[in-house]
Amino acid sequence: MEWNKPPEIRGRRETERQQFVRATYAQKVEEKREAGDGPAPQLTADDLRAAGSRTIGPEVSGKCVTFCEPSPISWPIFSCGVATAMKSCLICKSAIEPFISFGRMPIANGFLTKEQFAVEPFYELATGFCKTCKMVQLTELVDPDKMFHENYAFFSSTSAGMAAHFESMAKSVKAKYLGPDPFVVEIGSNDGIMLRHFADAGIRHLGVEPSANVAEVARRRGITTISEFFDVNLAKRITAEHGQADAFLGANVMCHIPTLHSVVAGVKMLLKPRGVLVFEDPYLGDIIEKGSYDQIYDEHAFYFSVTSLDHLFAEHELEIIDVASQLTHGGSMRYTVAHRGAWPVTPAVAAQRIKETNLGLSRAETYEQFRRRVETSRDELMALLCKLKADGKRVAAYGATSKSTTVTNYCGITPDIIEYISDTTSIKQNKFSPGAHIPVKPHAEFAKRYPDYALLFAWNHAAEIKAKETAFIESGGRWIVYVPRVEAQS
Numbered sequence: 001m002e003w004n005k006p007p008e009i010r011g012r013r014e015t016e017r018q019q020f021v022r023a024t025y026a027q028k029v030e031e032k033r034e035a036g037d038g039p040a041p042q043l044t045a046d047d048l049r050a051a052g053s054r055t056i057g058p059e060v061s062g063k064c065v066t067f068c069e070p071s072p073i074s075w076p077i078f079s080c081g082v083a084t085a086m087k088s089c090l091i092c093k094s095a096i097e098p099f100i101s102f103g104r105m106p107i108a109n110g111f112l113t114k115e116q117f118a119v120e121p122f123y124e125l126a127t128g129f130c131k132t133c134k135m136v137q138l139t140e141l142v143d144p145d146k147m148f149h150e151n152y153a154f155f156s157s158t159s160a161g162m163a164a165h166f167e168s169m170a171k172s173v174k175a176k177y178l179g180p181d182p183f184v185v186e187i188g189s190n191d192g193i194m195l196r197h198f199a200d201a202g203i204r205h206l207g208v209e210p211s212a213n214v215a216e217v218a219r220r221r222g223i224t225t226i227s228e229f230f231d232v233n234l235a236k237r238i239t240a241e242h243g244q245a246d247a248f249l250g251a252n253v254m255c256h257i258p259t260l261h262s263v264v265a266g267v268k269m270l271l272k273p274r275g276v277l278v279f280e281d282p283y284l285g286d287i288i289e290k291g292s293y294d295q296i297y298d299e300h301a302f303y304f305s306v307t308s309l310d311h312l313f314a315e316h317e318l319e320i321i322d323v324a325s326q327l328t329h330g331g332s333m334r335y336t337v338a339h340r341g342a343w344p345v346t347p348a349v350a351a352q353r354i355k356e357t358n359l360g361l362s363r364a365e366t367y368e369q370f371r372r373r374v375e376t377s378r379d380e381l382m383a384l385l386c387k388l389k390a391d392g393k394r395v396a397a398y399g400a401t402s403k404s405t406t407v408t409n410y411c412g413i414t415p416d417i418i419e420y421i422s423d424t425t426s427i428k429q430n431k432f433s434p435g436a437h438i439p440v441k442p443h444a445e446f447a448k449r450y451p452d453y454a455l456l457f458a459w460n461h462a463a464e465i466k467a468k469e470t471a472f473i474e475s476g477g478r479w480i481v482y483v484p485r486v487e488a489q490s
């Protein structure tokens with residue numbers, strides 16, 4: 001079977017807003033032609049607002065929307081009505097170029113109904129490497145309103161493995177870093193999966209969770225939670241109301257925040273002299289080592305390493321005092337950060353810097369190699385899926401993850417290749433996957449009549465899933481994985 005990328009995901013989708021902006025620009029070009037020579041026409045913030053952009057607010061008119069430094073708004077900074085193109089590094093403002101583009105991409109967690117197909121938002125998913133501060137980051141940022149809203153479909157506590165992980169993280173912080181009358185703050189506290197271990201022990205705590213419906217679930221469980229975005233202003237208010245914190249926690253949230261300088265400045269202000277910031281995020285070293293390109297999607301603005309974070313924290317008189325690798329999310333790193341000189345630095349930090357040097361995380365060539373590896377992975381996965389299809393095999397997918405959106409849209413996996421994606425999350429069931437529009441079915445569908453092959457999108461939970469799905473293998477079924485390489489496994 002020949003593989004042809006379907007028309008609906010080829011190139012950019014024309015939204016009404018985009019057409020409006022293009023028409024405005026075309027009109028300006030026409031006006032300039034009539035007026036004779038002069039500077040190239042520029043779209044202004046007013047033009048973009050008139051086109052209905054929520055990204056460009058009046059308060060940031062004429063400035064970069066996610067960073068406080070002035071940067072003139074010009075075409076194509078506003079690319080499709082949902083995202084902002086970044087020409088400079090979000091950390092050090094050096095010029096930045098993408099090293100890989102995954103093409104036009106829908107919102108990773110934007111599972112949708114048939115009626116929503118026509119208004120589905122797209123942007124360009126691409127990552128760049130900053131040669132100056134070594135930070136790997138997205139080069140186009142999606143409007144947060146598009147990603148985190150009242151129907152945000154991710155509840156941490158739905159995974160038993162994650163619950164155990166956060167219990168152990170809370171235990172470790174309690175044992176090492178809490179002083180007298182402790183106070184603990186967590187950003188992106190979700191449904192309280194980690195903070196409840198402090199609440200249950202009677203420890204003063206505060207969750208900061210922007211998704212209102214998720215925050216409400218936490219409050220019902222007795223976790224003190226406010227529904228706001230954390231920045232230096234909120235840090236001031238929290239300090240005034242509750243005093244400084246012993247620990248500031250963040251799991252899979254710091255890498256989501258483009259305005260990282262404001263968050264780190266807030267943390268600096270909020271921490272007691274011996275207070276610590278403990279956070280973990282998917283680790284760049286693992287992504288490069290495993291070729292796990294599906295960690296790259298709209299919500300992850302940054303792909304951290306010790307090397308790049310050293311640069312960020314140094315600007316705020318903070319330093320990394322400990323690091324610990326984690327198995328979560330296919331390879332994460334937990335960083336412990338303190339005021340400079342407040343705590344001894346463990347040998348693990350220097351050891352990790354050496355590992356990063358050996359991995360080549362500071363060299364641009366490493367990212368070129370990564371791009372070639374990702375392209376090969378895509379071609380091998382499509383060749384395998386098309387062969388199975390040609391052989392008359394039934395193929396389904398397992399786990400309607402955010403990560404899977406990058407894979408389906410980048411590779412061009414469509415409903416004629418994958419019958420459906422099985423998922424246990426009720427809010428996603430009977431909807432369609434973003435961009436590729438593969439139906440999402442409840443797990444019962446999978447168990448009722450096993451497919452011949454199941455593409456394992458939730459590969460980071462492979463051990464847990466394989467232990468649960470022994471009957472699938474006994475029925476003759478096989479798993480398809482694509483990290484670290486494409487292969488069928490029993």
Ligand SMILES: [Zn+2]
Binds near residue numbers: 089093094130133
């Ligand atoms: Zn930089």
